[in-house]
Amino acid sequence: METAAGGGCGSGPPLLLSEGEQQCYSELFARCAGAAGGGPGLGPPEAARAAPGAATAAAGPVADLFRASQLPAETLHQITELCGAKRVGYFGPTQFYVALKLIAAAQSGLPVRIESIKCELPLPRFVMSKTDAEIRFGNPPELHGTKVQIPYLITEKNTFKRMDDEDKQQETQSPTMSPLASPPSSPPHYQRVPLSHGYSKLRSSAEQMHPAPYEARQPLVQPEGPSSGGPGAKPPRHQASLIRSFSVERELQDNSSNYPDEPWRITEEQREYYVNQFRSLQPDPSSFISGSVAKNFFTKSKLSIPELSYIWELSDADCDGALTLPEFCAAFHLIVARKNGYPLPEGLPPTLQPEYLQAAFPKPKWECALFDSYSESMPANQQPRDLNRMEKLSIKDMADFPVPTQDVTCDDKQALKSAPDEALPKDVSEDSATPKDSNSLKARPRSRSYSSTSIEEAMKRGEDPPTPPPRPQKTHSRASSLDLNKVFQPSVPASKSGLLPPPPALPPRPCPAQAEPASEADLHPQLSRAPSQAAESSPTKKDIPYSQPPSKPIRRKFRPENQAPENQEPSTTVGGPASVVSVKPHPTVQKQSSKQKKAIQTAIRKNKEANAVLARLNSELQQQLKEVHQERIALENQLEQLRPVTVL
Amino acid sequence: MAVCVAVIAKENYPLYIRSVPTESELQFHYMVHTSLDVVDEKVSAMGKALVDQRELYLGLLYPTEDYKMFRKLHNSYTDVMCNPFYTPGDRIQSRAFDSMVTSMMVQVC
Numbered sequence: 129m130e131t132a133a134g135g136g137c138g139s140g141p142p143l144l145l146s147e148g149e150q151q152c153y154s155e156l157f158a159r160c161a162g163a164a165g166g167g168p169g170l171g172p173p174e175a176a177r178a179a180p181g182a183a184t185a186a187a188g189p190v191a192d193l194f195r196a197s198q199l200p201a202e203t204l205h206q207i208t209e210l211c212g213a214k215r216v217g218y219f220g221p222t223q224f225y226v227a228l229k230l231i232a233a234a235q236s237g238l239p240v241r242i243e244s245i246k247c248e249l250p251l252p253r254f255v256m257s258k259t260d261a262e263i264r265f266g267n268p269p270e271l272h273g274t275k276v277q278i279p280y281l282i283t284e285k286n287t288f289k290r291m292d293d294e295d296k297q298q299e300t301q302s303p304t305m306s307p308l309a310s311p312p313s314s315p316p317h318y319q320r321v322p323l324s325h326g327y328s329k330l331r332s333s334a335e336q337m338h339p340a341p342y343e344a345r346q347p348l349v350q351p352e353g354p355s356s357g358g359p360g361a362k363p364p365r366h367q368a369s370l371i372r373s374f375s376v377e378r379e380l381q382d383n384s385s386n387y388p389d390e391p392w393r394i395t396e397e398q399r400e401y402y403v404n405q406f407r408s409l410q411p412d413p414s415s416f417i418s419g420s421v422a423k424n425f426f427t428k429s430k431l432s433i434p435e436l437s438y439i440w441e442l443s444d445a446d447c448d449g450a451l452t453l454p455e456f457c458a459a460f461h462l463i464v465a466r467k468n469g470y471p472l473p474e475g476l477p478p479t480l481q482p483e484y485l486q487a488a489f490p491k492p493k494w495e496c497a498l499f500d501s502y503s504e505s506m507p508a509n510q511q512p513r514d515l516n517r518m519e520k521l522s523i524k525d526m527a528d529f530p531v532p533t534q535d536v537t538c539d540d541k542q543a544l545k546s547a548p549d550e551a552l553p554k555d556v557s558e559d560s561a562t563p564k565d566s567n568s569l570k571a572r573p574r575s576r577s578y579s580s581t582s583i584e585e586a587m588k589r590g591e592d593p594p595t596p597p598p599r600p601q602k603t604h605s606r607a608s609s610l611d612l613n614k615v616f617q618p619s620v621p622a623s624k625s626g627l628l629p630p631p632p633a634l635p636p637r638p639c640p641a642q643a644e645p646a647s648e649a650d651l652h653p654q655l656s657r658a659p660s661q662a663a664e665s666s667p668t669k670k671d672i673p674y675s676q677p678p679s680k681p682i683r684r685k686f687r688p689e690n691q692a693p694e695n696q697e698p699s700t701t702v703g704g705p706a707s708v709v710s711v712k713p714h715p716t717v718q719k720q721s722s723k724q725k726k727a728i729q730t731a732i733r734k735n736k737e738a739n740a741v742l743a744r745l746n747s748e749l750q751q752q753l754k755e756v757h758q759e760r761i762a763l764e765n766q767l768e769q770l771r772p773v774t775v776l
Numbered sequence: 777m778a779v780c781v782a783v784i785a786k787e788n789y790p791l792y793i794r795s796v797p798t799e800s801e802l803q804f805h806y807m808v809h810t811s812l813d814v815v816d817e818k819v820s821a822m823g824k825a826l827v828d829q830r831e832l833y834l835g836l837l838y839p840t841e842d843y844k845m846f847r848k849l850h851n852s853y854t855d856v857m858c859n860p861f862y863t864p865g866d867r868i869q870s871r872a873f874d875s876m877v878t879s880m881m882v883q884v885c
Contacts, residue, residue: 419860426861434869437861441872449858474871 149229152251157224160189190219190227196254197231206240207231228252392477394461394485402457416450422459429463435472439463442476454485780804781877783853783868784812792868794877845880852876 194204211219211226219227226242232252234240394402403413409425410417417425426436443459444451451459458480466472478484782805783792795804856862856870 419858423860433861437859437869438871440859440861441855441870444858447855447858449860 149251153225153228156193156228157221160193160219160224187219190224193254194227194231197235197252198254199231199234203234203240204231207234210240210242392461392465392473393479394457398461398464399457402460403453405460406453406456413453416448416452417456419449419451422451422456426459426463429467431463431466435466436463438472439466442472443480445476445482452482454482457485458482780808781849781881782808783849784808785865787865791866792873792877794874794881848876848880 194207197204199207207227207230210230211223216223229252230240232250235253236250405425406417407413409421422440423436426439427433429436431439439459439462442462443455445455458476461480462472780795781792782790782794785791790808793805793808852870852873853868856868856873859870862868862870
């Protein structure tokens, strides 16, 4: 219906739209606005048309839509400026309609001018890239009987690529799309149902689905790259989210139109998503998910308990209180559908029966295939990856259930990355990388949708393993297992001085003792015993690993004592300097900032240990000294006893 | 065949009660309460050791042949219990249970 009723209209507010344009634009606006406020978008197109003035389209969905138009970013920029959205700061109905008209003009090859929209224009085309959709649904005529051009969505797997890629891809794809052939983006869209965050949008779109003419209306709002008022990261997210929501709508519409039970048909993408979720709950795909686990999981969908209870009733075919993979997929699908506004069926649809699901989607092959396809579809560049991530993210969101309206930051990404992911290593990692992006993306346009964002965030936070406590410095953590050399090397320079002084200090003590020939022999064994005792008793770490070496230095300390008169002292002193010399290169090697600290700390420890050892030795020696004194006294008494005999 | 079906919780409040929408519905509810007394009597008399699956049926409060009915009821009840979203003590809102009860009751009308 490209009637030229709007011909000759002026720019700006007095924009006259043809009937078809009016319907189309109002629906589009409703969708975009629905993403923002949830109000107008929920009503049927007519209602939306009736109250367009009250709504403003969120920048995100609008951006997504514009990108879906496959126009270059520059053009979209211009359009945005021309329509006045930039001026007023939002996409009101007027601005939106003008923008749509400009898009149509640009797509028709006309320059982006206000004058362009004064003439008759075909309806703007919006492309959602998804080759699957085209493949699966090639019956546009029945959907668009009355319209020459209808904004439609072509979904490609690369839909979720970043704007530039999308534009290019869409450009390449746009030729394939005829005005009449607005293939419903069905399965991909439907698949994106779980992926999309805009469940509310889906609901609105689901409602809009009912009016048949607008089945094909699922403009993918692709964010204009730099423009459209959102941060660079936002538009793609919006886009993805919008795409998803729209795709869901579209798919649902298409599904319902093409197949009686299409809404209950699980698409490949959805299936993969469900399986991923299953695996996140239960690593073994052939095993069960217990009732409590499933309950916790599905509760995140924020559906009411009675509804969840009913869904469980439907999906748990064998009523065993546990969900096998097909049962789980069916339950998940029902939840998704319910969130999209579908009333729950009276009975489990045939396409959701476990037997059907198992037959339709052989698990292992399918999983591998899907994973492979996913990994393949993960393009190297950031954007495609982001899109895929967004899909996965949506999956994650589904897993988290809350519609991702959270503004995820990179930190969250990291956290999500660390969160338990499914068995898709790289997909998951990529998903985790983008989940936040997609979440935030979707969050923006879907601000209204799910307060579950907070839950999602909480979940993600909960999922984030607590950052491991800062690892203790190696110096300390491994103190006990330090190599003796290391132990002594760092400590040697510091404690060597400590070690050395004691030896010099101690010898003087034994010297007087050694001066006494009688006690020298006793001292020697005693002293030799003391070091060994000290070595044994000292609980120093040195002693533990090195029973002999630690005692050696201690003995070395005391050898000078009892061997001072003997010539062993020089040997020990030689040994000392030798050890010092040997140690010296080590300290020099270790004199790096970190090693210095380590050395110092080790040295401190060693010194303390040495102090303890020395103190103990001191006490023992004191004891021995007392004994020696007593012996001396005894001997002197004996001597006196002997002398008087001679004297007298 | 049934005009009134009631599932009573342990605490003697009805988890589920449904009657054929005729008059004297209140009478049905009274009967249910009365039967509770009979149930209590029977249960206390039996002792715990005897309580098993079949005995729970309490041999009918008065002779009928509707074992199948009771079994269906009981099976549906266990299905309801299996639902993790169902917390014991809630009213039974299971549609499947409803439909099963309806099927039992419809026969009367």
